Amino acid sequence: MDRRRVCVLMVLWVMAHLSSPGHGLRALRRTTGGHKGAAGLTGQDANGVPLRRSKRGWMWNQFFLLEEYTGSDMQYVGKLHSDSDRGDGNTRYVLTGEGAGSLFRIDEKSGDIHATKRLDREEKAYYILRAKAVNRFTNEALEGESEFIIKIHDINDNEPRFTKDPYTARVPEMSDIGTSVIQVTAADADDATYGNSARVVYSILEGQPYFSVDPETGLIKTALPGMDREVKENYQVVIQAKDMAGQMGGLSGTTTVSITLADVNDNPPRFAKTVYEFRVPESSDIGSAVGVIRAMDNDIGENAEMEYRIIGSDGPGMFDVTTNRSTQEGVILLRKPLDFERKRQYSLRIQVENSHLNPRFFSVGPFRDEATIKIVVEDVDEPPMFERASYVMEVKEDMARNTTIGSVSASDPDDKNSLVRYSIDRRTDMDRMFNVHAGNGSVFILRELDREENAWHNISVIATEFNNPRQISRVPVYIRVLDVNDNAPTFATIYETFVCENAKANQRIQTVSATDPDDPLGGHRFFFSLAQEAAGKANFSVRDNKDNTAWILTRRNSYNSLQMSIYHVPVVISDGVFPMQSSTNTLTVRVCSCDREGNMKLCNAEALTARAGLSTGALVAILLCVIILLMIVVLFAALRRQRKKEPLIISKEDVRDNVVSYNDEGGGEEDTQAFDIGTLRNPEAIEETKQRRDIVPETFFPPVRRPVLPPIRDHNGDVRDFINQRLQDNDSDPTAPPYDSLATYAYEGTGSVAESLSSLESVTTDGDQDYNYLSEWGPRFKKLADMYGGDDSDRDS
Numbered sequence: 014m015d016r017r018r019v020c021v022l023m024v025l026w027v028m029a030h031l032s033s034p035g036h037g038l039r040a041l042r043r044t045t046g047g048h049k050g051a052a053g054l055t056g057q058d059a060n061g062v063p064l065r066r067s068k069r070g071w072m073w074n075q076f077f078l079l080e081e082y083t084g085s086d087m088q089y090v091g092k093l094h095s096d097s098d099r100g101d102g103n104t105r106y107v108l109t110g111e112g113a114g115s116l117f118r119i120d121e122k123s124g125d126i127h128a129t130k131r132l133d134r135e136e137k138a139y140y141i142l143r144a145k146a147v148n149r150f151t152n153e154a155l156e157g158e159s160e161f162i163i164k165i166h167d168i169n170d171n172e173p174r175f176t177k178d179p180y181t182a183r184v185p186e187m188s189d190i191g192t193s194v195i196q197v198t199a200a201d202a203d204d205a206t207y208g209n210s211a212r213v214v215y216s217i218l219e220g221q222p223y224f225s226v227d228p229e230t231g232l233i234k235t236a237l238p239g240m241d242r243e244v245k246e247n248y249q250v251v252i253q254a255k256d257m258a259g260q261m262g263g264l265s266g267t268t269t270v271s272i273t274l275a276d277v278n279d280n281p282p283r284f285a286k287t288v289y290e291f292r293v294p295e296s297s298d299i300g301s302a303v304g305v306i307r308a309m310d311n312d313i314g315e316n317a318e319m320e321y322r323i324i325g326s327d328g329p330g331m332f333d334v335t336t337n338r339s340t341q342e343g344v345i346l347l348r349k350p351l352d353f354e355r356k357r358q359y360s361l362r363i364q365v366e367n368s369h370l371n372p373r374f375f376s377v378g379p380f381r382d383e384a385t386i387k388i389v390v391e392d393v394d395e396p397p398m399f400e401r402a403s404y405v406m407e408v409k410e411d412m413a414r415n416t417t418i419g420s421v422s423a424s425d426p427d428d429k430n431s432l433v434r435y436s437i438d439r440r441t442d443m444d445r446m447f448n449v450h451a452g453n454g455s456v457f458i459l460r461e462l463d464r465e466e467n468a469w470h471n472i473s474v475i476a477t478e479f480n481n482p483r484q485i486s487r488v489p490v491y492i493r494v495l496d497v498n499d500n501a502p503t504f505a506t507i508y509e510t511f512v513c514e515n516a517k518a519n520q521r522i523q524t525v526s527a528t529d530p531d532d533p534l535g536g537h538r539f540f541f542s543l544a545q546e547a548a549g550k551a552n553f554s555v556r557d558n559k560d561n562t563a564w565i566l567t568r569r570n571s572y573n574s575l576q577m578s579i580y581h582v583p584v585v586i587s588d589g590v591f592p593m594q595s596s597t598n599t600l601t602v603r604v605c606s607c608d609r610e611g612n613m614k615l616c617n618a619e620a621l622t623a624r625a626g627l628s629t630g631a632l633v634a635i636l637l638c639v640i641i642l643l644m645i646v647v648l649f650a651a652l653r654r655q656r657k658k659e660p661l662i663i664s665k666e667d668v669r670d671n672v673v674s675y676n677d678e679g680g681g682e683e684d685t686q687a688f689d690i691g692t693l694r695n696p697e698a699i700e701e702t703k704q705r706r707d708i709v710p711e712t713f714f715p716p717v718r719r720p721v722l723p724p725i726r727d728h729n730g731d732v733r734d735f736i737n738q739r740l741q742d743n744d745s746d747p748t749a750p751p752y753d754s755l756a757t758y759a760y761e762g763t764g765s766v767a768e769s770l771s772s773l774e775s776v777t778t779d780g781d782q783d784y785n786y787l788s789e790w791g792p793r794f795k796k797l798a799d800m801y802g803g804d805d806s807d808r809d810s
Contacts, residue, residue: 078128080168088127103150106122110142134203135202138204139162168210172201172266173213175199175254182233186241189235196233209257214258215252221236222236228259240274249271254267254268277374282308287384288386289386295395306321307341319341321363324383325362326359326360331359343363358388360387397477400422404421406456412458412462415457417455423435434478435475435477469493472489473488511613513613514606541556541562544583552568572604581600581601581602583598
């Protein structure tokens with residue numbers, strides 16, 4: 014083999030120093046062999062088979078690097094070398110991949126790889142990098158790119174950590190030894206596949222001898238029997254987890270487990286005393302609490318719930334006991350009224366028992382207890398007591414005054430047996446129909462009774478102790494008024510009966526019935542007949558139907574309305590009860606003309622009015638309404654006619670000449686729409702055909718031409734002459750309205766106390782006037798305030 018043609022492709026140098034144990038040495042090798050032939054270098058294997066040299070390649074294994082390096086120099090990883098590198102500096106080594114250039118750095122010339130930072134396996138366990146050799150000058154690849162791994166070697170630098178801190182757990186009290194409580198878990202971030210760095214062992218530091226922990230699983234168990242919650246309820250257990258299988262030098266972590274003993278029903282209820290005594294007044298209401306008892310139970314929650322019941326009593330049904338669920342107390346209740354004079358003391362036997370029993374602790378003993386309850390009844394000054402809860406009395410309605418109808422009786426239930434005085438509560442007898450004897454309780458009548466007016470009377474009788482008037486009681490007394498036949502029957506209604514002029518004899522014209530306010534026991538039975546005084550000359554007859562009705566029949570063939578238009582038939586009605594009562598009722602029969610079928614055609618005016626249902630008063634009322642309606646129509650027409658002549662000026666304050674009020678305010682002296690002041694200055698400027706604006710224009714006569722006055726000078730005398738001339742013209746004008754029209758210009762007249770109020774005269778006044786008050790009158794007078802309310806200097810300017 015030609016030694017010059019055969020060379021090693023790569024040598025990987027990994028320096029393993031004694032001071033830095035753990036560095037791995039990995040070799041990069043290239044296979045060569047054979048002799049050079051026509052196709053290149055060849056060789057033979059052991060069997061003599063020719064071999065051809067393949068292309069140069071890299072063969073890698075893993076590099077190992079120790080984590081958490083603490084040296085001052087960069088940590089050496091390994092060395093790359095290619096057989097193309099002849100040591101002349103033309104070869105450059107390139108490193109790429111994870112951490113290349115930042116975590117790992119390679120010497121381009123020598124191929125030495127160093128780690129620039131401390132590495133933590135728990136952050137990243139390995140790095141994948143790629144290496145190649147290139148020509149430094151041409152940058153051509155001398156060797157193909159190959160991939161290798163740098164694996165971080167783990168050291169024990171993480172202590173075990175528990176998943177929780179603290180833990181909480183509950184275990185029933187009185188549990189047996191070995192009862193599981195809770196399992197704790199600790200995790201170690203070190204490599205579990207390398208050494209014992211992540212192998213954790215559990216031990217208990219605090220909590221013995223009550224609990225123990227399994228060193229492999231971390232399961233906490235009870236280690237002491239009979240742990241009683243009532244003695245100690247809470248326990249703090251400290252558990253340690255240590256790596257390196259618990260050996261010396263291993264790292265450890267701890268956690269706290271708070272263990273609470275859960276309650277079980279292992280304690281029976283117990284009364285604090287064997288005998289309880291309560292005192293209760295005899296006036297206590299039914300359902301009220303007589304006393305409260307409570308048994309003590311060291312358990313809690315539902316294990317302390319209990320039930321109370323009476324197992325013996327010398328007053329059956331007098332008392333009851335219930336359980337207050339919120340306080341677990343037994344409340345003794347009164348079920349029947351107490352009476353000190355009858356029984357002054359009661360004795361009860363009450364038992365208490367747990368509601369939820371645990372069969373495991375039956376051997377402890379019965380979970381119940383008993384106590385004796387003594388109840389002493391205290392005497393109370395009680396009001397009088399009536400013998401009955403209510404009284405019912407009956408009296409006939411015809412009984413005379415002061416007749417006794419019954420009696421009530423009450424007595425003092427106390428030992429002193431005080432006298433009782435009776436009276437009637439007048440709020441229940443406002444008409445003072447009854448009274449009661451104050452001494453013996455006899456009830457008697459004060460006024461006459463009428464069953465038809467009031468069949469029942471409900472009154473209250475008061476019984477008052479003579480020695481203590483504050484002690485009173487009441488009893489209702491129901492008085493029934495019995496019926497007496499004291500009312501005569503009458504017609505059941507008002508009948509409007511007519512008979513046809515062509516009626517036949519024995520023809521029925523009316524069926525009548527009767528009513529009676531009395532209420533006989535066997536019901537009503539009425540008898541009808543014609544009055545004796547009318548029997549001889551009767552035009553009609555009465556037939557009793559024996560069913561409380563009767564027919565009115567004619568006794569002749571025809572009637573004449575001209576001879577007799579109305580007949581009055583007296584009918585006697587009597588009842589069949591003793592004493593018999595009867596009355597005579599008059600039936601009015603009117604004679605009318607009828608057709609052949611008996612239908613009424615015409616009756617007299619009075620009969621027709623009655624048939625129509627309109628009385629004379631109703632007709633008068635209708636007539637008055639019609640008259641009033643006509644008067645309203647006439648008045649309304651007159652008002653509309655008068656309203657056409659009304660002037661446009663309707664306010665006394667707006668009767669200025671040539672001014673029509675439109676319910677708005679003027680603009681002061683600048684407003685020239687309502688009145689032209691130039692008219693006063695030059696009367697010749699007045700238009701002859703100018704119409705008045707204070708009334709609706711109606712021209713019946715031609716306009717009168719007035720003489721032209723000379724121009725008015727600015728003094729009051731000329732204005733006075735002008736006004737007098739205008740007044741004279743208006744008085745003689747036939748077209749002027751029939752009312753005076755007041756026109757105010759600038760003259761107030763002589764002798765006025767207020768002097769002139771006109772703004773026209775104020776123009777000629779030499780004295781200064783203050784108009785500042787106009788600014789205080791609001792926004793409507795702002796224009797006047799701006800005109801007159803400024804300073805003198807402003808106006809002068």
